[in-house]
Amino acid sequence: MILLAKRTSLLRGWRRWLAAFAAGATGALAMPPFGFLPALVLSLVPAIWLLDGTMKEGPSRWAPLKAAALLGWFWGFGTFVAGLWWLGAAFLVEADQFAWAMPFGVLGLPALLAFFPAFGFALARLLWLPDARRILAFALGVTVAEWLRGHLFTGFPWNSPGMALGQNLWLMQTASLVGLYGLTFLSLCIGAAPAVLASGQTTRARWMAPVLAAVLLLGLAGFGFWRVPAEASASVPDVRLRIMQPNLPQDAKFNPRNRDAIMRHYLSLSARPARDGAAPTHIVWPESAFPFLLHRDAGSLAQIAALLEPGSVLITGAARMDEPLPGEAVGKFYNAIQVIDDRGTILGSYDKVHLVPFGEYVPKVLDAVIRAVGLRQFVHIPGGFEPAGKRMTLSIPGLPPVAATVCYEAIFPGEILSDGPRPNLILNVTNDAWFGETPGPYQHFAQARLRAVEEALPLVRAANTGISAIVDPFGRIVDRIPLSVEGILDSTLPVAEPATVYSKWGKFSLTVTLVICLMLLVVRRGRHSTFP
Numbered sequence: 001m002i003l004l005a006k007r008t009s010l011l012r013g014w015r016r017w018l019a020a021f022a023a024g025a026t027g028a029l030a031m032p033p034f035g036f037l038p039a040l041v042l043s044l045v046p047a048i049w050l051l052d053g054t055m056k057e058g059p060s061r062w063a064p065l066k067a068a069a070l071l072g073w074f075w076g077f078g079t080f081v082a083g084l085w086w087l088g089a090a091f092l093v094e095a096d097q098f099a100w101a102m103p104f105g106v107l108g109l110p111a112l113l114a115f116f117p118a119f120g121f122a123l124a125r126l127l128w129l130p131d132a133r134r135i136l137a138f139a140l141g142v143t144v145a146e147w148l149r150g151h152l153f154t155g156f157p158w159n160s161p162g163m164a165l166g167q168n169l170w171l172m173q174t175a176s177l178v179g180l181y182g183l184t185f186l187s188l189c190i191g192a193a194p195a196v197l198a199s200g201q202t203t204r205a206r207w208m209a210p211v212l213a214a215v216l217l218l219g220l221a222g223f224g225f226w227r228v229p230a231e232a233s234a235s236v237p238d239v240r241l242r243i244m245q246p247n248l249p250q251d252a253k254f255n256p257r258n259r260d261a262i263m264r265h266y267l268s269l270s271a272r273p274a275r276d277g278a279a280p281t282h283i284v285w286p287e288s289a290f291p292f293l294l295h296r297d298a299g300s301l302a303q304i305a306a307l308l309e310p311g312s313v314l315i316t317g318a319a320r321m322d323e324p325l326p327g328e329a330v331g332k333f334y335n336a337i338q339v340i341d342d343r344g345t346i347l348g349s350y351d352k353v354h355l356v357p358f359g360e361y362v363p364k365v366l367d368a369v370i371r372a373v374g375l376r377q378f379v380h381i382p383g384g385f386e387p388a389g390k391r392m393t394l395s396i397p398g399l400p401p402v403a404a405t406v407c408y409e410a411i412f413p414g415e416i417l418s419d420g421p422r423p424n425l426i427l428n429v430t431n432d433a434w435f436g437e438t439p440g441p442y443q444h445f446a447q448a449r450l451r452a453v454e455e456a457l458p459l460v461r462a463a464n465t466g467i468s469a470i471v472d473p474f475g476r477i478v479d480r481i482p483l484s485v486e487g488i489l490d491s492t493l494p495v496a497e498p499a500t501v502y503s504k505w506g507k508f509s510l511t512v513t514l515v516i517c518l519m520l521l522v523v524r525r526g527r528h529s530t531f532p
């Protein structure tokens with residue numbers, strides 16, 4: 001291992017960048033649906049050795065930082081290409097319109113996202129020490145970069161390293177204390193620690209960090225084993241959920257010619273008799289369920305009313321349009337969740353706050369350019385969707401207060417709850433048919449599931465396809481409908497648990513942890529001023 005570490009650190013030129021790319025790409029195997037945790041080590045250990053190789057980089061004092069940033073960019077590019085290649089499937093749904101843009105999604109987005117780990121590697125290199133403490137520097141730098149990736153430019157915290165731990169039932173329980181970014185810091189420390197085996201001057205120095213990492217991993221698993229109760233979660237009384245997964249092809253969903261067939265399909269699936277004969281009190285349909293405006297279609301509302309038993313309600317994703325303002329041809333469109341009772345009356349709506357850039361909206365200037373050259377955006381909505389002003393708790397008869405999320409809103413830790421009284425349920429409606437049978441839908445579900453653990457709230461998830469599920473507040477899957485399967489899921493609703501440490505103090509505790517690490521590194525670096 002010592003020889004391998006030395007050879008890796010001595011790589012220069014294209015061999016160094018290729019090694020960084022390969023190491024980053026290997027880390028994708030630690031993400032859902034693979035969950036191969038050793039891949040995290042195989043990704044992070046070479047990154048540490050490559051950063052060691054920047055110690056004597058060039059005559060300029062800034063040369064090591066530039067080399068580290070370039071390493072981080074190639075490492076990140078490999079990570080995101082290997083982890084997000086499935087985004088290309090969305091460009092083939094209407095290939096005649098969008099296939100030309102596939103390289104921009106498959107390679108262009110990873111190239112942009114790679115600037116975040118580039119910053120993280122440079123920050124780590126700025127704090128680098130010639131001993132095991134460089135593992136802390138690396139974890140700190142990349143965690144800061146991951147937090148920035150999740151917040152800047154609307155944010156995109158997809159496949160953060162913390163998901164390597166955040167998909168295992170026992171290991172994910174630590175998210176109730178520190179959330180996704182805390183898990184990211186821990187994942188980086190654990191995964192990078194074996195690098196020290198090849199660089200310590202004594203046996204103790206070589207083994208201390210890997211042993212501590214192993215103890216930490218066992219401690220996280222032990223905490224999870226302790227936290228997850230042996231018995232199933234209790235159920236909310238008088239609530240019987242039915243989730244409908246229609247498994248419609250994406251190119252059929254937005255075709256207005258299919259509107260009647262789609263409605264018949266939804267109604268037929270939703271009317272199936274339950275195995276135990278119990279009628280559902282709440283039926284949940286997925287995101288953007290209709291190729292028309294449901295709230296303006298009296299016939300469809302009447303069909304829904306005929307489906308529902310007295311006192312029951314339907315919760316569905318649907319596009320919604322405000323009344324046009326004076327001088328406007330059309331009103332503003334929203335990607336919404338609507339609640340409909342047994343009389344066909346819309347009782348309430350939640351409008352999506354966090355829209356998908358270039359998927360649900362395009363900045364006005366770019367939208368004008370796109371239309372000027374004869375192209376259009378993904379959604380069949382004039383001008384795209386508008387974001388809601390703020391997150392609102394959704395009130396649904398017969399259910400506790402609901403934290404509603406549409407599609408990828410569920411991937412943002414600490415952002416799914418509104419101000420005010422705490423909800424007792426996370427509702428996520430989505431449409432992952434855009435991405436076919438790729439890792440994308442599995443990754444999306446895993447991130448939504450982690451929100452349930454962070455907040456100690458049950459998750460009710462309805463997808464057009466992949467993956468509809470009921471998840472309890474500990475992240476246990478009560479029941480689910482697999483990807484690319486048509487069906488219904490009948491279930492009770494698990495009771496929420498008390499608010500977690502993360503829900504109350506998560507952002508504060510992460511900041512304190514990173515500041516303490518920074519102080520330790522700065523103090524130690526002062527004692528090793530000869531290390532460039």
